[in-house]
Amino acid sequence: MVELLPSILSADFAHLADQVAAAERGGGTVIHVDVMDGHFVPNITLGPPVVKSLRKATALPLDCHLMIENADQFIPAFADAGADWVSVHFEASRHLHRSLELIAQLGMKPAVVLNPATGVEAIREILPMVHHVLVMSVNPGFGGQKFIEFSLDKIRQLAKMRQELGLAFRIEVDGGVAHDTVARIVQAGADLLVAGNAVFGAGQPERDARTLLAAAREAANE
Ligand code: DX5
């Protein structure tokens, strides 16, 4: 079952609750929250206080994508704020196994994120620990970038590994998910689709979430 995860990075932050509600009416089922620290990625966004406010504004699960260094130091604050899913970057983690255990111990769903240049084999050993793998299909830091085509191969490889290993983790894709790419992304095997610009960029989140999700479902034969 494919799901759409509107990414609030491209939303109007002065009207966040309304924007999230509109994306939910359009079919979004998980809210994707991009946390950037200005060190791991060249941009700064938001932290636990915004997650805490979002928690009161929506009943949907909050998927916190941590693009930060020293994630372990901040993971408990995201748990307290009401995060449901927390993903950490392979490239930012010195002790990935420990970070994933910490997330799970705090009652959240752990996930690992791969930058475009990181191969899927790097995470084979920890795949049994994760709720999902997030494949970055742009370099993290900004919304509205162009989809990197070889990400499709990584999605296919992950789907194959999942089958070989008898696992059930989900495959999430983030970056450049839009009307012209979504069918190929779904057909490659992804089922959690993050979209920022394609949902919020034109100021019509309900309408644009609905049409993007419809295109994804059609590609998945759902
Ligand atoms: C980028 C973020 C994404 C971003 C995607 O670093 O992780 O979640 O919102 O933006 P679009 O969908 O516009 O490519």
Ligand code: ZN
């Ligand atoms: Zn993201």
